[in-house]
Amino acid sequence: xxxxxxxxxxxxxxxxxxxxxxxxxxxxxxxxxIAIDVDGELVVDIWGGYADAARTRxxxxxxxVNVWSSTKTVTALAALMLxxxxxxxxxxxxxxxxxxxxxxxxxxxxxxxxxxxxxxLSGWEPPFDAEDIYDWEKSTAALAAQAPWWPPGxxxxxxxxxxxxxxxxxxxxxTGTTLKEFVRDEIAGPLGADFQIGARPEDTDRIAEVIPxxxxxxxxxxxxxxxxxxxFLGAPPPTIANTAAWRAADIGAANGHGNARSLxxxxxxxxxxxxxxxxxxxxxxxxxxxxxxxLEGPDMVLLGHPLRWGLGFGLPQRQTVxxxxxxxxxxxxxxxxxxxxxxxxxxxxxxxxxxxxxxGVEGSERTARYLTRFYEALA
Numbered sequence: 001x002x003x004x005x006x007x008x009x010x011x012x013x014x015x016x017x018x019x020x021x022x023x024x025x026x027x028x029x030x031x032x033x034i035a036i037d038v039d040g041e042l043v044v045d046i047w048g049g050y051a052d053a054a055r056t057r058x059x060x061x062x063x064x065v066n067v068w069s070s071t072k073t074v075t076a077l078a079a080l081m082l083x084x085x086x087x088x089x090x091x092x093x094x095x096x097x098x099x100x101x102x103x104x105x106x107x108x109x110x111x112x113x114x115x116x117x118x119x120x121l122s123g124w125e126p127p128f129d130a131e132d133i134y135d136w137e138k139s140t141a142a143l144a145a146q147a148p149w150w151p152p153g154x155x156x157x158x159x160x161x162x163x164x165x166x167x168x169x170x171x172x173x174x175t176g177t178t179l180k181e182f183v184r185d186e187i188a189g190p191l192g193a194d195f196q197i198g199a200r201p202e203d204t205d206r207i208a209e210v211i212p213x214x215x216x217x218x219x220x221x222x223x224x225x226x227x228x229x230x231x232f233l234g235a236p237p238p239t240i241a242n243t244a245a246w247r248a249a250d251i252g253a254a255n256g257h258g259n260a261r262s263l264x265x266x267x268x269x270x271x272x273x274x275x276x277x278x279x280x281x282x283x284x285x286x287x288x289x290x291x292x293x294x295l296e297g298p299d300m301v302l303l304g305h306p307l308r309w310g311l312g313f314g315l316p317q318r319q320t321v322x323x324x325x326x327x328x329x330x331x332x333x334x335x336x337x338x339x340x341x342x343x344x345x346x347x348x349x350x351x352x353x354x355x356x357x358x359x360g361v362e363g364s365e366r367t368a369r370y371l372t373r374f375y376e377a378l379a
Contacts, residue, residue: 007046007061010036015373017046023366024049031059031208032354034370035260037268039347040276045261051208051355064194064257065208065355066241068334071197071256072163073267076312076332077281078182078252079115079167084274084286087174090115090311094166097173104147113153114166116295116309120148121166122157123231130236133161134249136178140169149227150300156307157300158361160231164197164252180250190279193265195258199247207257208355210241213336215359223303231301238335238357254335263340263351270313270330270342271349287344290330291315302361313342323368325375337364339371343378350374 004024009017013036023029031049035042051057051065082088088097090112095102101109106120113119121143124132133139143165150157159166168179175182180197188195199207240246246255265276270290274282289311296317298304308315313330324331324341333339336357341350350371358364363371 005046005048008044009046010043013044013374013377015377016044016370019369019373020046020048023369028356028366029354030055030211030356031063031065032352032356033059033063033260035264035351036374037264037271037349040268040272042261042264047259051206053209053211059208059355060206062194062206062259063208064199064203064206064259064262065353066210066246066254067256067258067263067338067353068241068254068336069160069332069361070263070334070338070340070353071252071254073263073313073332073340074183074187074195074197074256075164075167075179075252076115077187077266077269078171078179079111080282080286080290080312081186082171082174083111083289084282088170090289094119094170097170098144100141100144103145106148106152109148109152111170112294112311114159114163114170115312117156117159117163117299118153118295118309119159119166120150120152120157121146121162122149122159122227122301123162124234126230126233128234130234130240130246133165133234133251134245136165136250139165143169149230153295155297155300156295156309157227158231158302159253160301161235161251161253164250164254168250168252178250179252187266187281188262190281191265191276193258193262195256195262195266197252197256198249199257201244201248203257204244204247207247210238211356212238213357213359225300225303227300228303258353260351260353263353264349267340267342267351268349271344271347273344291328291344305362321362323363323371323375333363333367335361337367339363339367341371346378348378
Protein backbone atom coordinates (compact mmCIF):
# COMPACT_ATOMS: atom_id res chain seq x y z
CA UNK A 1 0.00 0.00 0.00
CA UNK A 2 3.03 2.27 -0.31
CA UNK A 3 1.58 4.00 -3.37
CA UNK A 4 -1.79 4.71 -1.73
CA UNK A 5 -0.62 7.50 0.56
CA UNK A 6 1.53 10.44 -0.53
CA UNK A 7 3.52 13.04 1.36
CA UNK A 8 5.95 12.58 4.23
CA UNK A 9 5.61 10.89 7.61
CA UNK A 10 8.06 10.74 10.51
CA UNK A 11 8.77 7.11 11.42
CA UNK A 12 7.36 7.72 14.89
CA UNK A 13 3.89 8.14 13.40
CA UNK A 14 4.08 5.33 10.81
CA UNK A 15 1.09 3.53 12.42
CA UNK A 16 -1.08 6.56 11.61
CA UNK A 17 0.05 6.43 7.99
CA UNK A 18 -0.58 2.68 7.85
CA UNK A 19 -4.11 3.15 9.18
CA UNK A 20 -4.88 5.83 6.59
CA UNK A 21 -3.43 3.69 3.79
CA UNK A 22 -5.52 0.69 4.85
CA UNK A 23 -8.72 2.76 4.99
CA UNK A 24 -8.11 4.19 1.52
CA UNK A 25 -7.14 0.82 0.04
CA UNK A 26 -10.31 -0.90 1.26
CA UNK A 27 -12.57 1.96 0.20
CA UNK A 28 -13.54 3.02 3.71
CA UNK A 29 -12.01 6.39 2.86
CA UNK A 30 -12.51 7.96 -0.55
CA UNK A 31 -10.02 10.78 -0.02
CA UNK A 32 -8.40 12.11 3.15
CA UNK A 33 -5.42 13.90 4.65
CA ILE A 34 -3.68 13.89 8.04
CA ALA A 35 -1.14 16.37 9.37
CA ILE A 36 0.82 16.42 12.62
CA ASP A 37 2.82 19.42 13.80
CA VAL A 38 5.42 18.92 16.54
CA ASP A 39 7.12 21.97 18.00
CA GLY A 40 6.38 23.97 14.87
CA GLU A 41 7.60 21.31 12.44
CA LEU A 42 5.20 19.51 10.11
CA VAL A 43 6.39 15.96 10.83
CA VAL A 44 3.40 14.31 9.13
CA ASP A 45 1.75 15.66 5.97
CA ILE A 46 0.02 12.80 4.18
CA TRP A 47 -2.90 12.43 1.80
CA GLY A 48 -4.39 9.95 -0.59
CA GLY A 49 -7.41 8.62 -2.43
CA TYR A 50 -9.79 10.61 -4.59
CA ALA A 51 -11.43 14.00 -4.43
CA ASP A 52 -14.71 12.81 -5.98
CA ALA A 53 -17.18 9.99 -5.49
CA ALA A 54 -16.57 8.72 -9.03
CA ARG A 55 -12.85 8.36 -8.19
CA THR A 56 -11.71 10.26 -11.25
CA ARG A 57 -9.84 13.10 -9.51
CA UNK A 58 -6.90 12.16 -7.28
CA UNK A 59 -6.66 13.85 -3.88
CA UNK A 60 -3.51 15.97 -4.20
CA UNK A 61 -1.29 18.01 -1.91
CA UNK A 62 -3.43 21.09 -2.63
CA UNK A 63 -6.90 19.53 -2.36
CA UNK A 64 -9.18 21.32 0.09
CA VAL A 65 -12.54 20.20 1.45
CA ASN A 66 -15.47 21.51 3.46
CA VAL A 67 -14.61 20.56 7.05
CA TRP A 68 -18.00 21.17 8.66
CA SER A 69 -17.71 21.90 12.40
CA SER A 70 -13.94 21.77 12.34
CA THR A 71 -14.56 25.34 11.13
CA LYS A 72 -15.59 26.10 14.71
CA THR A 73 -12.00 25.62 15.88
CA VAL A 74 -10.87 28.52 13.70
CA THR A 75 -13.90 30.63 14.67
CA ALA A 76 -13.11 29.97 18.34
CA LEU A 77 -9.52 31.07 17.72
CA ALA A 78 -10.83 34.30 16.21
CA ALA A 79 -12.96 34.82 19.33
CA LEU A 80 -9.92 34.25 21.56
CA MET A 81 -8.02 36.85 19.54
CA LEU A 82 -10.75 39.40 20.29
CA UNK A 83 -10.35 38.64 24.00
CA UNK A 84 -6.56 38.73 23.73
CA UNK A 85 -6.64 42.16 22.09
CA UNK A 86 -8.95 43.58 24.74
CA UNK A 87 -11.76 44.15 22.25
CA UNK A 88 -14.09 41.78 24.10
CA UNK A 89 -14.21 40.45 27.66
CA UNK A 90 -15.10 36.78 28.06
CA UNK A 91 -17.44 37.48 30.98
CA UNK A 92 -19.05 40.59 29.46
CA UNK A 93 -22.65 40.45 28.20
CA UNK A 94 -22.90 39.97 24.45
CA UNK A 95 -25.26 42.96 24.44
CA UNK A 96 -22.31 45.20 25.45
CA UNK A 97 -21.10 44.84 21.87
CA UNK A 98 -24.35 43.93 20.12
CA UNK A 99 -27.12 45.91 21.88
CA UNK A 100 -30.02 44.32 19.97
CA UNK A 101 -28.99 40.96 21.39
CA UNK A 102 -30.43 41.89 24.81
CA UNK A 103 -33.98 41.25 23.52
CA UNK A 104 -36.16 38.49 24.93
CA UNK A 105 -34.26 37.85 28.14
CA UNK A 106 -30.72 37.60 26.71
CA UNK A 107 -29.33 40.70 28.42
CA UNK A 108 -27.11 38.60 30.70
CA UNK A 109 -25.78 36.12 28.10
CA UNK A 110 -21.99 36.38 28.25
CA UNK A 111 -19.54 36.20 25.37
CA UNK A 112 -18.05 33.03 26.86
CA UNK A 113 -21.52 31.43 26.66
CA UNK A 114 -21.17 31.60 22.87
CA UNK A 115 -17.84 29.77 23.16
CA UNK A 116 -19.33 27.01 25.35
CA UNK A 117 -22.52 26.55 23.30
CA UNK A 118 -24.58 27.59 26.31
CA UNK A 119 -26.31 30.77 25.10
CA UNK A 120 -29.63 28.99 24.58
CA LEU A 121 -29.49 29.69 20.82
CA SER A 122 -28.58 26.32 19.33
CA GLY A 123 -30.72 26.96 16.26
CA TRP A 124 -33.05 29.43 14.60
CA GLU A 125 -36.75 29.44 15.36
CA PRO A 126 -38.33 27.50 12.49
CA PRO A 127 -39.07 27.93 9.71
CA PHE A 128 -35.53 28.94 8.75
CA ASP A 129 -33.74 27.44 5.77
CA ALA A 130 -30.33 27.57 4.08
CA GLU A 131 -31.18 30.69 2.07
CA ASP A 132 -31.95 32.45 5.34
CA ILE A 133 -28.65 31.29 6.85
CA TYR A 134 -26.76 32.71 3.86
CA ASP A 135 -28.31 36.13 4.57
CA TRP A 136 -26.08 37.52 7.32
CA GLU A 137 -28.30 40.47 8.26
CA LYS A 138 -31.45 38.36 8.41
CA SER A 139 -29.88 35.46 10.31
CA THR A 140 -28.11 37.58 12.93
CA ALA A 141 -31.16 39.81 13.43
CA ALA A 142 -33.26 36.70 14.00
CA LEU A 143 -30.82 35.45 16.66
CA ALA A 144 -30.79 38.86 18.36
CA ALA A 145 -34.59 38.87 18.57
CA GLN A 146 -35.01 35.23 19.58
CA ALA A 147 -35.68 34.02 23.12
CA PRO A 148 -33.23 31.40 24.46
CA TRP A 149 -34.44 27.81 24.39
CA TRP A 150 -33.07 27.08 27.87
CA PRO A 151 -31.60 29.23 30.67
CA PRO A 152 -28.32 30.59 29.26
CA GLY A 153 -25.11 29.52 30.91
CA UNK A 154 -26.67 26.51 32.67
CA UNK A 155 -25.88 23.80 30.13
CA UNK A 156 -24.42 23.35 26.67
CA UNK A 157 -26.64 22.71 23.68
CA UNK A 158 -24.52 22.28 20.58
CA UNK A 159 -24.74 25.41 18.39
CA UNK A 160 -24.51 23.39 15.19
CA UNK A 161 -25.03 26.24 12.71
CA UNK A 162 -25.48 29.36 14.85
CA UNK A 163 -21.99 29.32 16.44
CA UNK A 164 -20.28 31.30 13.68
CA UNK A 165 -23.09 33.82 13.27
CA UNK A 166 -23.16 34.60 16.99
CA UNK A 167 -19.41 35.01 17.37
CA UNK A 168 -19.10 36.56 13.93
CA UNK A 169 -21.59 39.32 14.64
CA UNK A 170 -19.80 40.28 17.86
CA UNK A 171 -16.56 40.28 15.85
CA UNK A 172 -18.13 42.47 13.18
CA UNK A 173 -19.41 44.94 15.76
CA UNK A 174 -16.00 45.42 17.41
CA THR A 175 -13.69 45.18 14.37
CA GLY A 176 -15.85 46.40 11.48
CA THR A 177 -14.90 43.33 9.43
CA THR A 178 -16.70 40.08 8.66
CA LEU A 179 -15.66 36.77 10.16
CA LYS A 180 -14.48 35.36 6.83
CA GLU A 181 -12.40 38.50 6.21
CA PHE A 182 -10.92 38.34 9.71
CA VAL A 183 -9.90 34.70 9.24
CA ARG A 184 -8.36 35.54 5.87
CA ASP A 185 -6.48 38.65 6.97
CA GLU A 186 -5.64 37.97 10.62
CA ILE A 187 -5.19 34.18 10.78
CA ALA A 188 -4.75 32.31 7.50
CA GLY A 189 -2.85 35.08 5.72
CA PRO A 190 -0.18 35.78 8.36
CA LEU A 191 0.38 32.04 8.89
CA GLY A 192 0.39 31.15 5.19
CA ALA A 193 -2.34 28.60 5.87
CA ASP A 194 -4.55 27.33 3.03
CA PHE A 195 -7.83 27.79 4.91
CA GLN A 196 -10.87 29.96 4.31
CA ILE A 197 -14.40 30.29 5.60
CA GLY A 198 -16.35 29.66 2.44
CA ALA A 199 -14.26 29.21 -0.69
CA ARG A 200 -13.20 31.47 -3.52
CA PRO A 201 -14.70 30.63 -6.95
CA GLU A 202 -11.19 30.24 -8.36
CA ASP A 203 -10.60 27.32 -5.95
CA THR A 204 -13.54 25.27 -7.22
CA ASP A 205 -11.40 22.83 -9.21
CA ARG A 206 -9.41 21.77 -6.17
CA ILE A 207 -12.32 21.32 -3.73
CA ALA A 208 -13.13 17.71 -2.89
CA GLU A 209 -16.71 16.55 -3.27
CA VAL A 210 -18.44 15.91 0.06
CA ILE A 211 -19.88 12.37 0.09
CA PRO A 212 -22.63 11.83 2.70
CA UNK A 213 -22.85 8.87 5.03
CA UNK A 214 -25.84 6.58 4.66
CA UNK A 215 -27.18 7.95 7.96
CA UNK A 216 -25.50 11.36 8.38
CA UNK A 217 -26.68 12.05 11.94
CA UNK A 218 -26.75 8.46 13.23
CA UNK A 219 -29.35 9.42 15.85
CA UNK A 220 -32.23 6.97 16.54
CA UNK A 221 -35.50 8.76 15.90
CA UNK A 222 -36.96 7.67 19.25
CA UNK A 223 -34.06 9.39 21.04
CA UNK A 224 -34.55 12.78 19.43
CA UNK A 225 -35.46 15.45 21.96
CA UNK A 226 -37.55 18.46 21.04
CA UNK A 227 -34.41 20.60 21.33
CA UNK A 228 -32.45 18.30 19.01
CA UNK A 229 -35.24 18.44 16.45
CA UNK A 230 -35.47 22.25 16.63
CA UNK A 231 -31.70 22.64 16.35
CA PHE A 232 -31.34 20.42 13.29
CA LEU A 233 -34.72 21.14 11.68
CA GLY A 234 -33.30 23.78 9.35
CA ALA A 235 -30.01 21.98 8.80
CA PRO A 236 -29.48 21.36 5.08
CA PRO A 237 -28.40 17.94 3.69
CA PRO A 238 -24.64 17.39 3.49
CA THR A 239 -24.65 17.60 -0.32
CA ILE A 240 -25.30 21.33 0.04
CA ALA A 241 -21.55 21.65 0.69
CA ASN A 242 -21.03 20.92 -3.02
CA THR A 243 -22.98 24.00 -4.13
CA ALA A 244 -21.67 27.43 -5.08
CA ALA A 245 -24.13 29.18 -2.75
CA TRP A 246 -22.85 27.28 0.31
CA ARG A 247 -19.23 27.97 -0.60
CA ALA A 248 -19.90 31.68 -1.05
CA ALA A 249 -21.49 32.13 2.39
CA ASP A 250 -19.97 33.19 5.72
CA ILE A 251 -20.84 30.25 8.00
CA GLY A 252 -18.27 30.14 10.77
CA ALA A 253 -19.88 27.03 12.21
CA ALA A 254 -19.67 24.81 9.17
CA ASN A 255 -18.34 25.97 5.79
CA GLY A 256 -14.60 26.27 6.37
CA HIS A 257 -12.52 24.91 3.50
CA GLY A 258 -8.98 23.71 4.01
CA ASN A 259 -6.74 20.71 4.32
CA ALA A 260 -5.14 18.96 7.27
CA ARG A 261 -1.91 20.90 6.80
CA SER A 262 -3.65 24.28 7.13
CA LEU A 263 -5.66 23.28 10.20
CA UNK A 264 -2.55 21.90 11.90
CA UNK A 265 -0.72 25.16 11.22
CA UNK A 266 -3.53 27.39 12.48
CA UNK A 267 -4.34 25.35 15.57
CA UNK A 268 -0.72 24.86 16.56
CA UNK A 269 -1.28 28.39 17.92
CA UNK A 270 -2.86 26.62 20.92
CA UNK A 271 -0.23 23.89 21.22
CA UNK A 272 2.72 26.28 20.94
CA UNK A 273 1.62 28.92 23.44
CA UNK A 274 0.16 31.47 21.05
CA UNK A 275 2.99 32.03 18.55
CA UNK A 276 3.55 30.17 15.27
CA UNK A 277 6.50 30.84 12.92
CA UNK A 278 7.16 34.10 14.71
CA UNK A 279 3.53 35.25 14.35
CA UNK A 280 1.86 35.85 17.71
CA UNK A 281 -1.90 35.41 17.59
CA UNK A 282 -2.44 34.92 21.33
CA UNK A 283 -0.57 35.61 24.55
CA UNK A 284 0.32 32.54 26.64
CA UNK A 285 -2.19 33.53 29.34
CA UNK A 286 -5.00 33.59 26.76
CA UNK A 287 -4.00 30.10 25.63
CA UNK A 288 -4.10 28.94 29.25
CA UNK A 289 -7.72 30.12 29.48
CA UNK A 290 -8.68 27.55 26.85
CA UNK A 291 -7.92 24.78 29.33
CA UNK A 292 -9.84 26.20 32.28
CA UNK A 293 -13.10 24.31 32.64
CA UNK A 294 -16.05 26.59 31.92
CA LEU A 295 -18.93 24.14 31.81
CA GLU A 296 -19.55 20.41 31.98
CA GLY A 297 -22.52 18.07 31.86
CA PRO A 298 -24.99 16.50 29.43
CA ASP A 299 -25.34 18.40 26.16
CA MET A 300 -28.97 19.27 25.57
CA VAL A 301 -28.75 18.89 21.78
CA LEU A 302 -26.37 15.93 21.43
CA LEU A 303 -28.63 13.37 23.10
CA GLY A 304 -27.44 14.25 26.58
CA HIS A 305 -23.88 13.13 25.87
CA PRO A 306 -21.65 14.61 28.59
CA LEU A 307 -19.20 17.25 27.41
CA ARG A 308 -16.55 19.37 29.11
CA TRP A 309 -15.96 22.83 27.67
CA GLY A 310 -12.95 25.06 28.02
CA LEU A 311 -12.97 28.50 26.44
CA GLY A 312 -13.96 27.63 22.89
CA PHE A 313 -12.81 24.00 22.73
CA GLY A 314 -13.80 20.63 24.11
CA LEU A 315 -11.76 19.17 26.96
CA PRO A 316 -11.22 15.43 27.54
CA GLN A 317 -14.40 13.49 28.39
CA ARG A 318 -13.65 9.78 28.12
CA GLN A 319 -17.30 8.70 28.22
CA THR A 320 -18.23 10.65 25.11
CA VAL A 321 -14.87 10.84 23.31
CA UNK A 322 -12.92 7.78 24.49
CA UNK A 323 -10.07 8.22 22.02
CA UNK A 324 -8.98 11.53 23.61
CA UNK A 325 -6.91 10.73 26.75
CA UNK A 326 -6.95 12.76 29.93
CA UNK A 327 -4.45 15.59 30.21
CA UNK A 328 -3.94 19.16 29.04
CA UNK A 329 -5.63 18.60 25.69
CA UNK A 330 -8.32 20.46 23.76
CA UNK A 331 -10.11 19.47 20.59
CA UNK A 332 -13.10 19.61 18.32
CA UNK A 333 -14.16 18.02 15.06
CA UNK A 334 -16.62 18.14 12.21
CA UNK A 335 -19.69 16.31 10.99
CA UNK A 336 -18.64 13.04 9.41
CA UNK A 337 -15.32 12.68 11.21
CA UNK A 338 -12.79 15.48 10.60
CA UNK A 339 -10.86 16.24 13.78
CA UNK A 340 -8.26 18.45 15.43
CA UNK A 341 -6.57 18.02 18.77
CA UNK A 342 -4.08 20.34 20.47
CA UNK A 343 -1.59 19.01 23.01
CA UNK A 344 0.53 21.77 24.64
CA UNK A 345 2.41 19.39 26.93
CA UNK A 346 3.80 17.72 23.79
CA UNK A 347 3.70 20.94 21.70
CA UNK A 348 1.87 18.79 19.17
CA UNK A 349 -1.19 19.34 16.96
CA UNK A 350 -3.12 16.68 14.98
CA UNK A 351 -5.54 17.38 12.10
CA UNK A 352 -7.57 15.02 9.90
CA UNK A 353 -9.94 15.87 7.04
CA UNK A 354 -11.81 13.68 4.57
CA UNK A 355 -14.57 13.78 1.97
CA UNK A 356 -16.45 10.52 2.70
CA UNK A 357 -18.44 11.24 5.84
CA UNK A 358 -18.88 8.70 8.59
CA UNK A 359 -22.13 8.50 10.57
CA GLY A 360 -22.58 10.68 13.63
CA VAL A 361 -21.51 14.12 14.80
CA GLU A 362 -18.80 13.22 17.33
CA GLY A 363 -16.09 11.70 15.15
CA SER A 364 -16.24 8.32 13.40
CA GLU A 365 -14.62 4.90 13.62
CA ARG A 366 -11.86 6.24 11.39
CA THR A 367 -11.36 9.27 13.63
CA ALA A 368 -11.02 6.97 16.63
CA ARG A 369 -8.56 4.71 14.82
CA TYR A 370 -6.22 7.49 13.70
CA LEU A 371 -6.28 9.28 17.04
CA THR A 372 -5.69 6.06 18.99
CA ARG A 373 -2.53 5.44 16.94
CA PHE A 374 -1.51 9.07 17.27
CA TYR A 375 -1.73 8.99 21.06
CA GLU A 376 0.01 5.64 21.25
CA ALA A 377 2.90 7.20 19.32
CA LEU A 378 2.96 10.26 21.58
CA ALA A 379 3.05 8.06 24.67
